[in-house]
Amino acid sequence: MRSLLTPDGWAVLESLPTYDEGSAMALGERLRGQGHDPALVAAALTQSRLRLRARAKLGPFADAMLFTADGLEQATRLAVAAHHARRYVGAGCGRVADLGCGLGSDAMALAGLDREVLAVDADELTAALAAVNLRHWPDAVVRCADVTELDLAAELAPGDGVWLDPARRTGAAGSSRRTFDPEAFSPPYSFVLDVMRRVPATGAKLAPGIAHHLLPEGVEAQWVSVGGDVVECALWSGSLAREGVARSALLLDGVGTAHDLAGDPGLARAEVAPVGAFLHEPDGAVIRAGLVADVAASVGGRLIDPTIAYLSTDAPVGSPYLHSYVVDEVMPFHLKTLRTHLRDRGVGRLTIKKRGSAVDPDALRRQLRLTGDAEATIVLTRVAGRASVLVVRPA
Ligand SMILES: C[S@@+](CC[C@H](N)C(=O)[O-])C[C@H]1O[C@@H](n2cnc3c(N)ncnc32)[C@H](O)[C@@H]1O
Incomplete structure (x- = not known):
């Protein structure tokens, strides 16, 4: 994979046509015949396959990005990331720290809306790939660090926002498994809640199945569906939350239409009556x-x-x-x-x-x-x- 970050590796990757399973073997043979290192050819073809798969989440941006299989699985769809980013614009956050940035999908959406971004990931390869994916935005800085060890008071200025999208998988890359225990998230849910208490404009992405009793008081919890599939529950605190909104639902159809319903589940009660037409x-x-x-x-x-x-x-x-x-x-x-x-x-x-x-x-x-x-x-x-x-x- 790292070989792709060399000029030769990048040139091979960029020379590839859109991935096609049927012709991948012949293409690999041809590239090796041209004298390219077999490991590099294998990495380039894997990358090309991931780029094709990533189009469903990231559209044409995928063709200029680098992925790991795990990173792609965890990446936020760009349509959803754009909604996250708009919250920070609305709240007037000029700079956002993306704590656990993964391959940088949320960070890209923030940078694309002219936010300064500090994108941090503990995994060295993931941080390196995020840096490649964010290369078009000079105001986006990527750092490899454990966010739980960051001195947030020193890193952040008043008015800066924080975004957290904890990994909901445990185990080594490639063989990781999904976890439903919020304390097993990385960074853990208690860290997310702690940042929310310390930084007034904090957003976090959680699994849609998060138990309501685990949600902190005074935040807006927004469930997001794309094409009818519920993909996340996002928490918005401080200036990122809407006044008087405890719970909301954002429906995206995947082609740009959004419907946003806000309310307070404690307030409305539906009546029960026989089935109508x-x-x-x-x-x-x-x-x-x-x-x-x-x-x-x-x-x-x-x-x-x-x-x-x-x-x-x-x-x-x-x-x-x-x-x-x-x-x-x-x-x-x-x-x-x-x-x-x-x-x-x-x-x-x-x-x-x-x-x-x-x-x-x-x-x-x-x-x-x-x-x-x-x-x-x-x-x-x-x-x-x-x-x-x-x-x-x-x-
Ligand atoms: C769900 S992914 C983020 C995906 C990202 N929002 C995107 O759309 O591409 C979570 C990331 O957090 C990173 N991570 C987990 N624990 C961390 C920690 N303590 N410090 C920094 N990064 C961490 C993981 O390496 C992983 O890349």
Whole structure:
């Protein structure tokens, strides 16, 4: 990998066409035949493959960056990093310390919005690659250091911001495993909280599944989804948090559209009522943020069960926070009744959605023994406490 940082290594990498699995072996042979070091050729081809994979997260920027497989997996998508960076612009932070910068995706977004950046990573190779990735921004400085040993009071000036995106993996690079214990994050969650107490403008990226009781008081916790997948919970403290906002959900569609819902989960409560003509499934970020009742209030929706995050209305509604379905049938969950219903309609292809049901969809599909050309979607859930099936179609 380090050989790629030499002029010869860089020249080989830059000469490669877009990675193609089918022609990679022949290309490697040709390069070795031209006298290039086999280790360098292997590193260049690996890099070229990672660049192609990275396009999904980083778009065309990926083609000019360097990656490790672990670093790429942990890198923030550029669309999300851009939202992080805008917080610091909004808060007036001219300089931001990215403590645990990885390959520099968040740091690039900050530098791209004209912030001065101090990007720090404890891993020597990762810091070297971050320096390459940030080479276009002279106001971005990369340092290899353990952030828990930094003297933050000396490093930061009043008004500077801090960004933390702790590694949620343990073990050696290449064989690391995901951890769900916040104290096993690197740097650990207690360090993140400590920095939040000491630096008024601190942002941090956490796993979306972080338990609400672990979130500190007085911060904005924002769950972010991209194309319906919940990718993170970002904490914003001090001037980075919005006034009066404890929880928020940011929905990105991956092509530039953003929907931002802010609220306080303690304030709104949705009413429960029988299933109407439409069923609505809130985006995962809305559910994690505890803002289902806020969305319900905005569309006049009711819960179909006090413990399940499905909403219902009598009339169609348009909300970016909901996936909506027309309800064709509501019935108690009985295998025989469901089988008869689907057989009578010639349903051979069935989409099974579920929430609040212990039924295994694959086992159910086998038991239903479906035949026919028609398609249908069913929702296995609870309606007013009772195991039920809703036959629906996209609204
Ligand atoms: C999740 S990654 C950061 C990804 C980055 N935000 C991006 O978008 O590319 C976390 C990084 O923190 C670094 N790290 C972990 N513990 C650290 C510590 N104590 N000091 C400095 N860096 C650390 C790891 O080496 C890893 O590169």
